Amino acid sequence: MANPLTPVLTKRWTEPRSWTIETYERTDGYTALRKALKAHPDQLIQQCKDSGLRGRGGAGFPTGMKWGFIPQGDGKPHYLVINADEGEPGTCKDIPLMMADPHSLIEGIIITSYAIRANFAAIYVRGEVLHCIRRLNAAVREAYAKGYLGRNILDSGFDLDVVVHAGAGAYICGEETALLDSLEGRRGQPRLKPPFPATAGLYAAPTVVNNVETIASVPFIVNGGADWFREMGRERSPGPKIFSLSGHVTRPGQYEAPMGTTLRELLDMAGGMKDGIPLKFWTPGGSSTPLFTAEHLDVPLDFEGAAEAGSMLGTTALQIFNETVSVPWAVMKWTEFYKHESCGKCTPCREGTYWLVQILQRMVRGEGTAGDIDTLLDVCDNILGRSFCALGDGAVSPITSGIKYFKDEFLALCDQNSKALAGANA
Amino acid sequence: MTQAQETVFEQDTVDKARAIMARYPQARSALLPMLHLVQSVEGYVSQAGIRFCAGQLDLTEAEVSAVATFYTMYKRRPCGEHLVSVCTNTLCAALGGDAIYAKLKDHLKVGHEETAGEPGTPGSITLEHAECLAACDLGPVLQVNYEFYDNQTPDTALELVKALQNGEKPAPTRGAPLTDFKQAELQLAGFFEGRDADLDGPSAAAETLRGARLAQEKGWDAPAMPENAEFPPIPEKK
Numbered sequence: 001m002a003n004p005l006t007p008v009l010t011k012r013w014t015e016p017r018s019w020t021i022e023t024y025e026r027t028d029g030y031t032a033l034r035k036a037l038k039a040h041p042d043q044l045i046q047q048c049k050d051s052g053l054r055g056r057g058g059a060g061f062p063t064g065m066k067w068g069f070i071p072q073g074d075g076k077p078h079y080l081v082i083n084a085d086e087g088e089p090g091t092c093k094d095i096p097l098m099m100a101d102p103h104s105l106i107e108g109i110i111i112t113s114y115a116i117r118a119n120f121a122a123i124y125v126r127g128e129v130l131h132c133i134r135r136l137n138a139a140v141r142e143a144y145a146k147g148y149l150g151r152n153i154l155d156s157g158f159d160l161d162v163v164v165h166a167g168a169g170a171y172i173c174g175e176e177t178a179l180l181d182s183l184e185g186r187r188g189q190p191r192l193k194p195p196f197p198a199t200a201g202l203y204a205a206p207t208v209v210n211n212v213e214t215i216a217s218v219p220f221i222v223n224g225g226a227d228w229f230r231e232m233g234r235e236r237s238p239g240p241k242i243f244s245l246s247g248h249v250t251r252p253g254q255y256e257a258p259m260g261t262t263l264r265e266l267l268d269m270a271g272g273m274k275d276g277i278p279l280k281f282w283t284p285g286g287s288s289t290p291l292f293t294a295e296h297l298d299v300p301l302d303f304e305g306a307a308e309a310g311s312m313l314g315t316t317a318l319q320i321f322n323e324t325v326s327v328p329w330a331v332m333k334w335t336e337f338y339k340h341e342s343c344g345k346c347t348p349c350r351e352g353t354y355w356l357v358q359i360l361q362r363m364v365r366g367e368g369t370a371g372d373i374d375t376l377l378d379v380c381d382n383i384l385g386r387s388f389c390a391l392g393d394g395a396v397s398p399i400t401s402g403i404k405y406f407k408d409e410f411l412a413l414c415d416q417n418s419k420a421l422a423g424a425n426a
Numbered sequence: 427m428t429q430a431q432e433t434v435f436e437q438d439t440v441d442k443a444r445a446i447m448a449r450y451p452q453a454r455s456a457l458l459p460m461l462h463l464v465q466s467v468e469g470y471v472s473q474a475g476i477r478f479c480a481g482q483l484d485l486t487e488a489e490v491s492a493v494a495t496f497y498t499m500y501k502r503r504p505c506g507e508h509l510v511s512v513c514t515n516t517l518c519a520a521l522g523g524d525a526i527y528a529k530l531k532d533h534l535k536v537g538h539e540e541t542a543g544e545p546g547t548p549g550s551i552t553l554e555h556a557e558c559l560a561a562c563d564l565g566p567v568l569q570v571n572y573e574f575y576d577n578q579t580p581d582t583a584l585e586l587v588k589a590l591q592n593g594e595k596p597a598p599t600r601g602a603p604l605t606d607f608k609q610a611e612l613q614l615a616g617f618f619e620g621r622d623a624d625l626d627g628p629s630a631a632a633e634t635l636r637g638a639r640l641a642q643e644k645g646w647d648a649p650a651m652p653e654n655a656e657f658p659p660i661p662e663k664k
Binding site: 002003004005006007008010011013014017018019039040042043044046047050077086087088089090091092094095096099100120126127128129130131133134135137138163164165166167168169170171182183184185186187188203222223224225226227228231232240242243244245246247251252253254255256257269270287317319321325330333334337340341343 | 456574
């Protein structure tokens, strides 16, 4: 039975000057790389499959399987692209990881690139996090200087170049094919799938796109082995996970715990609800995952547990709101976000989010009509599953789940006498 | 290249643009960093900046404009010495982000993506409300030139902005000593020369380290790794 907290990825964060290569090497850094380069690449892919590691960017796709989809011996260049475009509302785990311990990501990149036979990797990091970009660039320079990057890495015959690429402010670029278009110097709009990036990704060549936390886990799996990794978490969602607690909690922050930990357990470690004001609603993994309420305090937070309870694990970004916050107001704010970030490529999302904002703003102003709730749900129905990418699906999550659990609050807004409910009251 | 352009973008910028292109297997991948580069020269992406990128990458101006207008961080009007971005996404807003933005708007007498003062002159400030800045455990947050000022209130934010207007550069909570918007854009283009000391700017807030510190206090750790974890055998080809 694992401890309530299992610091693996976050363990180095408390070291002095944790971001330097000196600290990293002193704390077992780059030992996994030496080990990995002596193995056959297919052994690394198999080990990743055996570990059960699933993507930490929200979708939870099995990482080893993704690597295995890359066709080998096809004569084409292969690429590894790191999705560091962290921007899902509530999500704040990858940025601190890259600021505190950039070398764990870089070591993971080298091992993964060796496994999938890639000689070029890019870290696509959102542009608004300059300090993080600064640290990443410095870490890449350090790794080149020490011979961990470049030609004939550690005399293995393996070559790898890594570039840190700053985005320019577009949430949609967290969608992997939009990210690839953006990395190619285009508008960040999603591509039709198939073909999937594994066969036609960056520059139409086989490409693996993985999240930061996923790839930073790889050196630990190489050193500890698949069975060690499986000692944490649950059967189908193994390993540790960085849970980000934000909002009305006493001690918000990053807590690395085994997959399957519950909000009740996390809240206990975080000192409970701030000022003792009761919990009203929360997101298990960012605003694109349907809301939970106080009824869901004991839902095991792993991919299966969250889904069985009617939501999704997402990015384990736990945004916690107390009773002072109006649900329709929060839903309106999130909807304004999706409207702003909709890339405009497909009609359901572009037009749908626009109208959803209009209706929600009107309701929150206290000018709603009884038909508005039905109209909202009808528009949501025309977005969900009918949009080009998952942004549209995410956009309807707060609305449909908000109405599901807090319909009375929406109804009250349609009553001209209930304007007091409008606004955050925070 | 017209003469007007040459005066805006000197040889140094051309050299930097070529250096960006050399980072990638295909040159067009350089477009996003190159737009950050032209912004570092002019404080926004002007039509001359569009032409410059198009010329370097052998693209049409329409192709570059299509990209430049898609992304929030490329500003099409001249910016102030500093860019102040206030997160008004749901969580920050509920904790006070909306009140912070309202207070700054009121003080600066500008709206979203508008500049108080003559753009580019000392103390001029461009204000914007931003979407989630990935620092939710530290909310409400704002940024100046993309450096983090965490756990703000309307009063601390107002004090900060007044200091910026007076030519002061209060240190960020997380990030390097403050410079200006143009210098930040140069770094986003990937040029950090002579700025090694910036790396030591603080990054680990108490919130960032909460879980790791609590685990230390309680003696909680991940399971011990085995001495010599072996790799699985090479799988047989199907």
